[in-house]
Amino acid sequence: MLGPPGAGKGTQAERLARARGLPKISTGDILREAVQAGTGLGLAAKTTMEAGNLIGDDVMIGIVRERLDRDDARGGFVLDGFPRTVVQAAALDGMVDGRGPLVVLDIVVPEDVLVRRLATRRICSKCGVNAAVEWTGDCQNCGGTLIARIDDSVEIVRERLKIFLRQSQPLVDYYSPRPTFRSIDGNQPPDVVTTRIEAALDEAARSATL
Numbered sequence: 001m002l003g004p005p006g007a008g009k010g011t012q013a014e015r016l017a018r019a020r021g022l023p024k025i026s027t028g029d030i031l032r033e034a035v036q037a038g039t040g041l042g043l044a045a046k047t048t049m050e051a052g053n054l055i056g057d058d059v060m061i062g063i064v065r066e067r068l069d070r071d072d073a074r075g076g077f078v079l080d081g082f083p084r085t086v087v088q089a090a091a092l093d094g095m096v097d098g099r100g101p102l103v104v105l106d107i108v109v110p111e112d113v114l115v116r117r118l119a120t121r122r123i124c125s126k127c128g129v130n131a132a133v134e135w136t137g138d139c140q141n142c143g144g145t146l147i148a149r150i151d152d153s154v155e156i157v158r159e160r161l162k163i164f165l166r167q168s169q170p171l172v173d174y175y176s177p178r179p180t181f182r183s184i185d186g187n188q189p190p191d192v193v194t195t196r197i198e199a200a201l202d203e204a205a206r207s208a209t210l
């Protein structure tokens, strides 16, 4: 599942995984857990992120490859946060070779709507997870208190989004000619987006097996 920050990708990936009984594989979650557990990967990731750098393709590919090899992912999976680059996408093609069609769902939301959503975004003060737009009350992950993100001024959000969109365009170009690529209008109520995603997934998977 592809989409910019604020598109609701995490929530939708979670819902789809639950509906289909598949593991949701989020590279963000895997890295967060590794950091918390203090593993070698976690420590390396922490150092890289604290220095303000992105985790390299090799590390990300290694993480996903290891995760997709586990038993619970044999019958399928929902990927969130990967791939981020064309190099990662090409590696993913190799990983899923012979495992059934790779359906790519790109959640599209107008830039102004994303800016508005992100500028009002909240995170959990306890576990650090991004709160979904529809969360009311406490963190639905751990019950912690939700607080506004301190760096979310409109200018910073707009700039970060521009960088993301510029960097993710080659990925969309890489996937969009495929019959299993679907664009989803993410500027709708979350339940409507969920319904569209389910339909698009089935339809794209069917077109791949024809």
Ligand SMILES: [Zn+2]
Pocket: 124, 125, 126, 127, 128, 129, 139, 140, 141, 142, 143, 144
């Ligand atoms: Zn939490």
